Amino acid sequence: MKALVLIGGFGTRLRPVTYAVPKQLIPLAGQPMLYHVLDLLPSDVEEVVLATGYKAELIDAYVRAHPTRFPVRTVAETEPLGTGGGMKNAGGAMSDPFYLLNSDVIAQVDLAAMARAHAAKRALGTMALFEVDDPRPYGVAALGPEDRITAFVEKPEPKDAPSRWINAGLSVWDRSVLDAIPPGRAVSFERETMGGLLARGVFGYRLPSFWDDAGTPERLLHAQQLLFDAGRGGAGGVPPGALGSGPVAAMPGASARGASFGRYVTLGPNVIVEPGAHVDNSILMDGAVVEREATVVGSLLGPKVRVGAGHRVQGQVLGEGAVA
Numbered sequence: 001m002k003a004l005v006l007i008g009g010f011g012t013r014l015r016p017v018t019y020a021v022p023k024q025l026i027p028l029a030g031q032p033m034l035y036h037v038l039d040l041l042p043s044d045v046e047e048v049v050l051a052t053g054y055k056a057e058l059i060d061a062y063v064r065a066h067p068t069r070f071p072v073r074t075v076a077e078t079e080p081l082g083t084g085g086g087m088k089n090a091g092g093a094m095s096d097p098f099y100l101l102n103s104d105v106i107a108q109v110d111l112a113a114m115a116r117a118h119a120a121k122r123a124l125g126t127m128a129l130f131e132v133d134d135p136r137p138y139g140v141a142a143l144g145p146e147d148r149i150t151a152f153v154e155k156p157e158p159k160d161a162p163s164r165w166i167n168a169g170l171s172v173w174d175r176s177v178l179d180a181i182p183p184g185r186a187v188s189f190e191r192e193t194m195g196g197l198l199a200r201g202v203f204g205y206r207l208p209s210f211w212d213d214a215g216t217p218e219r220l221l222h223a224q225q226l227l228f229d230a231g232r233g234g235a236g237g238v239p240p241g242a243l244g245s246g247p248v249a250a251m252p253g254a255s256a257r258g259a260s261f262g263r264y265v266t267l268g269p270n271v272i273v274e275p276g277a278h279v280d281n282s283i284l285m286d287g288a289v290v291e292r293e294a295t296v297v298g299s300l301l302g303p304k305v306r307v308g309a310g311h312r313v314q315g316q317v318l319g320e321g322a323v324a
């Protein structure tokens with residue numbers, strides 16, 4: 001099978017960081033969000049096609065410099081085509097069936113088992129679903145016998161939500177769904193296309209364990225915690241000469257001699273945390289500097305952010321080059 005990964009969104013909820021960097025390149029537990037998504041794919045996947053748009057050139061460059069287990073090809077949109085338009089634009093050479101993945105979710109899921117369930121039910125589509133307390137920000141499925149999806153409501157009002165089982169952004173589709181998407185314009189697959197496909201057999205696949213949408217600052221840090229707790233943190237550990245038991249992921253060139261750490265921290269490439277500084281539950285991107293005796297808690301620091309000596313940053317998202 002091949003996989004199509006949607007990675008063309010603007011990431012507005014993670015601004016200002018996403019003004020400079022697409023959210024899928026934000027490191028979580030030591031590697032970019034995108035690479036955690038690719039880690040979910042079975043090793044026999046033949047090819048991954050990235051449907052890019054916003055900041056396509058940065059994603060292209062990163063993927064070329066950091067090869068994955070799979071051959072990866074990018075197909076860029078010249079204007080945003082939405083999820084359905086992106087599928088249509090980049091999906092021409094997909095396998096039948098194919099995996100369709102959002103690039104901003106973290107999960108524990110056996111996608112090969114999901115593909116087997118898809119084949120066994122002779123489904124047109126099989127969509128991973130996750131149960132949440134508040135389904136309002138998501139696409140919500142109504143489920144019938146054998147978990148057949150009987151209705152799908154995108155971002156419903158509470159009274160209109162048919163269940164608490166939401167689209168987890170991981171699915172398997174027969175290639176014929178691409179014929180249901182009009183070419184050459186922006187299309188929301190969830191709002192415009194899905195409804196018309198349900199009668200042809202779309203099934204839910206309930207995820208029993210963790211899932212998160214890493215698209216907001218709070219969820220991003222929560223997603224990082226889940227990844228660390230599941231042992232899926234990459235990179236270094238607490239850097240040499242620093243205090244703390246972690247988990248901390250220090251990427252190449254990060255240094256923090258004399259600093260101390262709480263839990264769940266990623267230090268991106270070439271980050272410097274100076275002596276006496278303290279960092280807890282945060283993500284510091286490439287080249288960020290936390291000066292002496294400063295404190296960073298529950299925050300996302302974009303590339304080259306500088307936190308001045310003795311300053312405290314808590315619960316903030318700071319864009320590239322900001323000074324705090």
Ligand code: GTP
Pocket residue numbers: 006007008009010011012013014051052053077080081082083086087101102103104215
């Ligand atoms: P927000 O602006 O913060 O909502 O983030 P987003 O732009 O990523 O939107 P959302 O989280 O709803 O997108 C879900 C998935 O679809 C993500 O993997 C996006 O990258 C992807 N996506 C959204 N819009 C497009 C698009 O126009 N083209 C492509 N190729 N992918 C898209």
